[in-house]
Amino acid sequence: MLDGTGAFVEFDRVQKSYDGETLVVKDLNLSIGKGEFLTMLGPSGSGKTTCLMMLAGFETATHGEIRLQGRGINGIPPHKRGIGMVFQNYALFPHMTVAENLAFPLEVRKVGKAEQESKISRALGMVQMGAFGGRRPAQLSGGQQQRIALARALVFEPELVLMDEPLGALDKQLRETLQFEITRLAHELGITVVYVTHDQTEALTMSDRVAVFDDGRIQQLATPDELYERPENSFVAQFIGENNTLRGKVSAIDGGTCVVALDGGGEIDAVPVNVAKVGDPTLVSIRPERVEIDPQLGPGAHTLDAEVLEFIYMGDVFRTRLRVAGRDDFVVKTRNRAGQTRLAPGDKVRIGWLPADCRALNV
Amino acid sequence: MTDATHGPDAVTGVTPDTGLRIAEQRAGGEMVAADGTPLKRSLNRALRREKLRALALVAPLFLFIVVTFIAPIADMLFRSVENQIVSETLPRTVVALEDWDGDDMPEEPVFAALAQDLAIAVELKNHTRLGSRLNYETTAASSLFRRTGRGADDIGEDAADRFVALDPAWEEPATWVGLMASPDWIEAQAEWAAGADDDAGPEPRFELRDGVADALPRAADMYAAFARVIRTEDGDSPTEEEPWPIVCRALHGDLIANPDAAAGFDGANAQLLAAAAEAAPAFEVTGFRDTFLDIDEDWGDTTIWETIKAFSSPYTAGYFLSAVDLQLTADGVARQPEDRQIYGLLFGRTLFMSLTIMGCCVLLGYPIAFLLANLPMRSANLLLILVLLPFWTSLLVRTSAWKVLLQQQGVINDLLVWSGIISDGGRLALINNQTGTIIAMTHILLPFMILPLYSVMKTIPPSYVRAAKSLGATNFTAFRRVYFPQSVPGIGAGCILVFILSIGYYITPELVGGTTGTFISNRIAYHISQSLNWGLAAALGTILLAVVLVLYWLYDRIVGIDNVSLG
């Protein structure tokens, strides 16, 4: 999505501290391209909202610079930044009707009455709330309020829209509908969106790129598929999707592959991601659906012994919990294919995987 | 996606929102519950138990309020129009005055009626109360009635002497009983007197003889009153007491008017009366009018008569008229003389000062409440304690402290002089005037403004202002268009509280208001405890209550009482 002219939004070595003792945001570098949908994903307290607020202008960066279209905006007050914003609690003005709420950004921009009206009805149409202009926010359901909040953030045609966990208070079904709506609108309008969430599914389904936050740092910034398939460290691997980890030491390393001697016994092949030399401690990570039971692998491939502890029938997949290399939380998912054998607790099996699916990460 | 007009978010089940939509769709048709009864009815049934329970919980407090609050207010409202004392004390005079035109001194019959009424009132010791009552309308009425009361005993003495001189029998109580009392009563009384020592209860109620009221109307009337009064007041019997001289005087009048009165009697009574009737025209007795003029020449002035006539009905608008600087005269309603027009001024001043105090409280309280609501918890709590501190100090102490601060030789003036802002000769008058009252009352009522404001402001999420700014509003616009409208309910609540408290405030204006800074409530207190004109106090209080209610109504119309929130 990045086009050649440089970043649309840029965080340059940004730090933030509220109390002068701890850094809530540590050395943040991030560039967001025009028209990109970027999600900040991370556990609660990891500094996502703080980053968003610095971008919106409600918090000042303690150090570093934030640039919008190449221009430093550190000194520009929020109302002059022209950034649309959607809040988690919607923040619709309760004393105004829906139409008045939408007119607000236009009025302060001194847009003419007629133009206001056409813009409002267009924005309401975009979120399919055309018939609700005369209602008060209190007369709307949560999902409807969120649509109005979205329309209000879009009605003055900002190029950048920030959303801070906008769907956090909605139920699952509604959330999925609105996820789809928001991405559709973002692409239709060509706006740049910075979206904050702690829900990884939301992040993966909506975004062009996801920045995974932890402890005030970006742990990995990548597209959803890369994030899932090639996590760069064990935090990302565990935070995104389901994941098996095995602890061990590197016993041989050779360019694109390495051999890891597991603490619980046995050896496996893995892709070295952030291990450098023989003897480095490592956590290897394998997705449950990439593990094969009684594998037909090429010669020389390592396999491990395992004992079935639990077998769960889940419809489309079987979920089997195994004891592997001394750990009994190893999970395997197998597709419910015709003729697939169903294991029973106590069965002894061998498991294995393609070396490319197994990543040796830092501890 | 579902259809656009009726909610894009397919929520199943009835939420308030879908309920609204269903109701819209069925506009006109009545909603029906599952069992087919109209929804309204089954809802009411379900709510009835709740209501009864609520009623039972409220009942004790309600009774308490009825007894201690509503009943006194009702009594006060009643007192403001009640005026039975004139017609009850001077019933004959009031009737006799009905035909009086008000131009000259009333005729003899009016004075005669007054003499009769006063004779009874003096015995019952009512005449001074009546004097005080009429004194509210005409000064000097009180002393007039007291003086007349002292002389009223002797009215008719000359007539009595003449009767006795004519026949000593007139001195005998028995003669009068024989003349006036009904035979039944005489019999009953004799029976009672025979058994009186073994506590047979009170003496039987006196009854006039048949026909005597026609033959000797005034004498019979007075004699009956005499019998009644001495029985209830002194426990005496007419069989043992010589009647009041006024009875003889009345008899004299009756005999002049009806020389054939004896015809209605028989035996000794007839002879006695016939002899008296013959001699009566020759008696030299002073007329009633002359007697009164003799006691006090003010009776010759029409003022007192006009007042009695104007206030003769049992209910009067007089107190209310006085409360709005009008007065009731014999010719109708007129303005009070210039120098007695004080209540309009006082009401105006009370309203003006209450509004000023309210305005000062808003101006001073809003920023504080804003600060309180936006500070971190710990500092906000500390500040709140400072705001509440005055509540924990006695009102009297606070007011007295203002006296110390504001007086001419007080701290503030000293400081101003010391810093050279004013000269020693030009010390400011900050107390015992309106300034003093406004300063002290603003201080005292400020917490009542801050607290509701604060509790409303605390519920305004900061994201509203942030949202406004992100939409392009400057700090000021965000405040004016988004924050301020949401704090209006707090302003409303604070204003109502402060205004209603201050309009009825009493202690502080009394202590620091001097003469120009006092409120209507101080005047009400004066009438309650000093002039004892409770009727006027009640009328003033009623007007104050009405003004507050009207303002409350206006406020509801303009601001809307739903927009008031105490948090």
Ligand SMILES: Nc1ncnc2c1ncn2[C@@H]1O[C@H](COP(=O)(O)OP(=O)(O)O)[C@@H](O)[C@H]1O
């Ligand atoms: N206004 C503030 N004052 C002090 N500390 C704050 C403030 N806002 C957030 N923090 C702290 O900063 C950290 C990051 O918060 P936040 O950015 O809200 O995280 P997230 O949005 O990822 O949950 C948290 O530890 C939080 O306690």
Ligand SMILES: [Mg+2]
């Ligand atoms: Mg957050």
